[in-house]
Amino acid sequence: MTIRLTMRVNGEPCAADDVWEGESLLYVLRERLGLPGSKNACEQGECGSCTVLMGGEVVCACLVGAGQAEGADIVTVEGLGDGEQLATIQQTFVDSGAVQCGFCTPGLLITAFDLLARDPDPTDATIREALAGNLCRCTGYEKILDAVRLAATRQSSSR
Amino acid sequence: MSVSTEVRNRTAGGVGDSPVRPDGMFKVTGQFAYSSDLYMDGMLWGTTLRSPHPRARIRSIDIGAALKLAGVSAVLTHDDVPGERVYGLEIADQPVLAYGEVRYQGEPVAIVAADHPETARRAAALIVVDYEVVEPVTDPREAVGHPYWKPVHDQPGQRTAMSRDKAPVHPEGNIVRHQPVRFGAPDTATADVVVRGDYEVGMQDQAFLGPESGLAVPDDDGGVDLYVATQWLHVDRRQLAGALALPEEKIRLTLAGVGGAFGAREDLSMQVHACMLALRTGRPVKMVYSREESFFGHVHRHPALMRYEHGADRDGRLIYVRAHILLDGGAYTSSTPAVVGNAATLGVGPYVIPNVAVDAWGVYTNNPPCGAMRGFGAVQAAFAYESQMDRLAAAVGVSPLEIRIRNAMSEGSVLPTGQVIDSPAPVAELMRRLEAMPLPPPLSEDLRGMPGGVSNTTHGEGVRRGVGYAIGIKNVGFSEGFDDFSTARVRIELVGDEPSVLVHTAAVEVGQGLVTVQAQIARSELGVERVTVAAADTQVGSGGSTSASRQTYVTGGAVRAACESVRVALFERAAERYGPGDYRLVGGTVESTVDGMVGDIASLLLEGPVERTVEWRHRPTQPVDEATGRGDAHVQWAFCAHRAVVDVDVELGLIRVVELAAVQDVGRAMNPDAVLGQIHGGSAQGLGLAVMEEVQLIDGKLRNPSFTDYLIPTIMDMPPMRVEVLELADPHAPYGLRGVGEPPTISSTPAIVAAVRAASGVDLRRVPIRPEHLVLPAARPGSDSGIAPGTPAHSTQRP
Ligand code: FES
Ligand code: FES
Numbered sequence: 001m002t003i004r005l006t007m008r009v010n011g012e013p014c015a016a017d018d019v020w021e022g023e024s025l026l027y028v029l030r031e032r033l034g035l036p037g038s039k040n041a042c043e044q045g046e047c048g049s050c051t052v053l054m055g056g057e058v059v060c061a062c063l064v065g066a067g068q069a070e071g072a073d074i075v076t077v078e079g080l081g082d083g084e085q086l087a088t089i090q091q092t093f094v095d096s097g098a099v100q101c102g103f104c105t106p107g108l109l110i111t112a113f114d115l116l117a118r119d120p121d122p123t124d125a126t127i128r129e130a131l132a133g134n135l136c137r138c139t140g141y142e143k144i145l146d147a148v149r150l151a152a153t154r155q156s157s158s159r
Numbered sequence: 160m161s162v163s164t165e166v167r168n169r170t171a172g173g174v175g176d177s178p179v180r181p182d183g184m185f186k187v188t189g190q191f192a193y194s195s196d197l198y199m200d201g202m203l204w205g206t207t208l209r210s211p212h213p214r215a216r217i218r219s220i221d222i223g224a225a226l227k228l229a230g231v232s233a234v235l236t237h238d239d240v241p242g243e244r245v246y247g248l249e250i251a252d253q254p255v256l257a258y259g260e261v262r263y264q265g266e267p268v269a270i271v272a273a274d275h276p277e278t279a280r281r282a283a284a285l286i287v288v289d290y291e292v293v294e295p296v297t298d299p300r301e302a303v304g305h306p307y308w309k310p311v312h313d314q315p316g317q318r319t320a321m322s323r324d325k326a327p328v329h330p331e332g333n334i335v336r337h338q339p340v341r342f343g344a345p346d347t348a349t350a351d352v353v354v355r356g357d358y359e360v361g362m363q364d365q366a367f368l369g370p371e372s373g374l375a376v377p378d379d380d381g382g383v384d385l386y387v388a389t390q391w392l393h394v395d396r397r398q399l400a401g402a403l404a405l406p407e408e409k410i411r412l413t414l415a416g417v418g419g420a421f422g423a424r425e426d427l428s429m430q431v432h433a434c435m436l437a438l439r440t441g442r443p444v445k446m447v448y449s450r451e452e453s454f455f456g457h458v459h460r461h462p463a464l465m466r467y468e469h470g471a472d473r474d475g476r477l478i479y480v481r482a483h484i485l486l487d488g489g490a491y492t493s494s495t496p497a498v499v500g501n502a503a504t505l506g507v508g509p510y511v512i513p514n515v516a517v518d519a520w521g522v523y524t525n526n527p528p529c530g531a532m533r534g535f536g537a538v539q540a541a542f543a544y545e546s547q548m549d550r551l552a553a554a555v556g557v558s559p560l561e562i563r564i565r566n567a568m569s570e571g572s573v574l575p576t577g578q579v580i581d582s583p584a585p586v587a588e589l590m591r592r593l594e595a596m597p598l599p600p601p602l603s604e605d606l607r608g609m610p611g612g613v614s615n616t617t618h619g620e621g622v623r624r625g626v627g628y629a630i631g632i633k634n635v636g637f638s639e640g641f642d643d644f645s646t647a648r649v650r651i652e653l654v655g656d657e658p659s660v661l662v663h664t665a666a667v668e669v670g671q672g673l674v675t676v677q678a679q680i681a682r683s684e685l686g687v688e689r690v691t692v693a694a695a696d697t698q699v700g701s702g703g704s705t706s707a708s709r710q711t712y713v714t715g716g717a718v719r720a721a722c723e724s725v726r727v728a729l730f731e732r733a734a735e736r737y738g739p740g741d742y743r744l745v746g747g748t749v750e751s752t753v754d755g756m757v758g759d760i761a762s763l764l765l766e767g768p769v770e771r772t773v774e775w776r777h778r779p780t781q782p783v784d785e786a787t788g789r790g791d792a793h794v795q796w797a798f799c800a801h802r803a804v805v806d807v808d809v810e811l812g813l814i815r816v817v818e819l820a821a822v823q824d825v826g827r828a829m830n831p832d833a834v835l836g837q838i839h840g841g842s843a844q845g846l847g848l849a850v851m852e853e854v855q856l857i858d859g860k861l862r863n864p865s866f867t868d869y870l871i872p873t874i875m876d877m878p879p880m881r882v883e884v885l886e887l888a889d890p891h892a893p894y895g896l897r898g899v900g901e902p903p904t905i906s907s908t909p910a911i912v913a914a915v916r917a918a919s920g921v922d923l924r925r926v927p928i929r930p931e932h933l934v935l936p937a938a939r940p941g942s943d944s945g946i947a948p949g950t951p952a953h954s955t956q957r958p
Contacts, residue, residue, distance in 0.1 A: 035189070036198075039193070039368070039369070039418075040447070041370065041866075046866035046867055047866055049368055077187075078188065078189045078190075086184075090188065091187075093183075093187050094187055097180075097832040097835070097836055099180065099183050099186050100419075100670035100672070100840065101369065101417060101670025102182070102183075102186030102187075102191055102416075102418075103368035103418030103419060103670075106187075106189050132873050132874055132875045134873075135368065135866065137365075137421070137844075137871060138836070139836055140838075140841075140842055140843035140877055140880065141839070141843070141874040141877045142839040142877075143832075143835070143839065144874065145874070
């Protein structure tokens with residue numbers, strides 16, 4: 001059995017046909033909508049590499065059934081910037097050296113973006129707690145912390 | 160070399176800077192194409208059927224039902240392998256698809272291509288394999304005691320083009336390699352103070368995040384294009400050519416985005432399978448492993464059983480070390496011979512020891528195959544020798560720092576292989592710098608900083624603090640006589656009106672920043688800021704493996720050499736134009752040492768581009784003697800030391816690493832930010848081995864092939880780091896640099912364990928530490944007996 005799925009992704013209405021009901025939101029984004037930015041490191045809710053915003057909430061796209069996403073408003077890493085300019089958190093990940101292989105990066109960016117929207121001046125302990133669901137195997141997290149701190153500073157000085 | 164020094168100082172983004180990495184922008188916007196992101200119209204999805212048994216004979220395979228499923232295009236078994244049925248790095252013994260027998264759980268048996276990944280998986284489930292289950296060999300001690308008892312292989316593997324000519328690689332029974340090292344008179348040496356210990360290292364997984372994946376596209380010429388995440392394109396291609404029975408030029412590999420590697424991509428995974436399916440169906444085939452399959456789809460770090468005896472005088476000066484190191488290589492050879500070589504030659508650590516007897520074995524069992532992982536044989540030995548140094552310190556009554564400083568090797572010291580350390584070896588200085596670093600504040604009041612963290616298991620009661628130190632030594636580059644080289648093509652031309660450089664190598668970027676450093680070298684050498692690094696592929700000669708901390712050294716060396724060759728050609732043009740003279744390239748201009756600036760580089764390029772391709776080798780190394788381990792086996796050594804501070808809840812056995820401090824000599828920090836990134840990330844993997852990471856096996860079967868059950872450090876587990884970097888140039892290396900990637904993984908594990916011992920008072924002999932090891936004496940492995948290999952049987956004759 002297949003379904004037709006309609007969603008808003010990064011502000012654009014979009015639809016996918018012939019979606020098998022067992023597919024995840026992650027599969028639909030990556031394989032049917034041409035948005036492979038969200039990653040697939042575990043597909044069982046443990047690594048956070050697939051993190052997207054769904055209706056403003058941080059979710060693991062690999063754990064969301066395609067049908068559950070019907071009508072939802074989704075933001076992926078491809079939608080963080082405005083097309084011309086990177087979001088602050090994207091720029092600080094590059095500037096701080098928080099990106100090595102980068103496989104964890106899209107999920108971390110969404111999670112950190114959400115954190116800074118809720119708490120513009122987080123303590124280190126708060127950053128660590130917020131990012132605890134996002135695994136990174138390359139960086140040891142030091143420069144990821146730097147990137148989030150730097151984004152908080154840059155965002156507060158531009159306000 | 161004053162020329163390049165001066166240029167280097169004047170060209171932004173050159174050697175010693177930390178320019179923004181060129182792939183960073185693509186990675187933060189989601190546009191960077193990893194091997195699992197590839198898509199092509201009309202592509203099929205491939206999947207693999209794997210053995211559920213660690214050991215079984217295959218009576219029959221019935222693919223009929225699978226083939227009939229709608230949407231399935233191909234179902235292939237060993238009968239369909241076009242060429243060689245086995246492959247391997249140094250020894251070809253691993254079947255492309257199992258025939259006759261499966262030797263580990265997860266061994267590939269059949270492959271399927273279908274129009275949807277779920278269809279492919281369902282078809283694989285319809286394949287009927289009739290197995291006759293055989294009792295597996297799962298204890299590596301059996302192999303050493305009786306190498307021909309219950310052989311895992313009924314015939315030795317075949318040497319390959321990568322086999323080191325004279326390296327002692329003689330698969331015999333279940334022993335892949337036995338390497339002794341003898342120095343001084345270890346049999347007769349005696350000492351006032353003797354400490355003995357048995358140690359055990361569990362099986363660690365590289366756990367890169369980007370799963371094994373790639374896209375194979377059949378070509379009209381009967382060949383195939385493969386886009387894949389790997390560590391060494393050319394060695395993949397050589398193995399593919401054998402298995403597919405195609406000439407190498409018909410197999411073109413292009414590097415797709417790599418989501419981490421750490422050794423796990425050195426052996427083939429889906430490469431041959433995807434190409435077989437693509438060639439059979441005539442359509443592009445994509446394969447992506449799930450996380451569970453990834454645990455079965457790549458080699459792991461060798462688990463080790465080790466017995467050490469250290470003898471010293473009353474001041475703690477080492478007189479002898481005797482050691483047995485037993486490494487479980489699992490079902491196939493992979494890189495076990497080289498791992499054994501490292502464990503043997505580096506097995507006593509960075510110390511001066513007059514008498515040494517080390518024996519290292521790598522053996523076959525029916526456990527999962529083990530091979531390369533960051534630290535490669537040096538990690539296992541370091542856990543044992545550093546644990547021993549702490550026990551020796553306690554026995555003679557000096558501090559852990561002092562015992563290491565008293566015995567530290569330095570430039571000019573002789574390794575137990577007889578090789579002289581002919582570059583800086585600042586072992587004592589690394590320890591002293593750790594000692595000088597301030598300690599972190601006492602126990603955190605924030606729950607999130609306590610052992611158990613947000614699980615709210617303690618408010619400080621039962622929590623003890625401990626501090627531990629360790630240092631490690633690692634060889635850089637391929638050792639033991641391996642012909643280790645890289646190839647670089649460098650082209651300079653006008654793009655618009657500006658001089659622009661293109662660097663092309665086949666060397667693999669896995670996240671460490673190789674693309675950045677190649678561009679930095681070209682900028683410094685040619686005085687041109689606009690540098691592009693082409694995608695790595697097999698259109699240029701081999702770059703060698705992204706492993707052994709070697710790429711900045713060897714491919715960096717090749718890029719520099721190619722740039723030098725380009726420079727010579729440009730100077731010839733300058734001489735024609737401006738007359739004979741001594742020229743140099745500075746910040747986009749041509750300068751004469753006599754007349755100063757005479758023109759710009761762009762004007763030299765009006766008559767056309769200059770392109771040079773250079774193959775570059777580091778100085779040769781020697782194989783080691785089979786009986787004594789003597790030989791100048793290594794090209795370079797790298798040193799890193801750690802101090803760990805931990806809080807341990809001694810009632811619950813929970814550990815919190817409070818801080819990790821590291822000091823590493825990198826020779827020259829080519830890119831200081833990337834150097835820090837390597838030290839941070841490597842230290843985190845060592846932390847994982849110390850306190851949480853283990854592939855757990857029962858009777859050869861994996862119990863935890865998922866990120867739910869195989870734990871890697873999260874941002875809550877990884878403490879803040881304090882890092883100091885030393886730059887003591889190695890006169891033999893380009894720019895004086897030293898490989899950086901592996902050393903931090905080696906010393907962080909023993910430093911953390913030492914700190915946990917100090918906090919808890921428990922004599923820990925095994926990593927990873929489990930809570931029960933701390934709180935239940937009965938659950939504690941290894942006193943001084945029981946786990947180490949016995950003396951190997953003298954009879955290695957086939958009974
Ligand atoms: S891929 Fe979704 S949590 Fe790992
Ligand atoms: S940068 Fe590789 S996993 Fe985070």
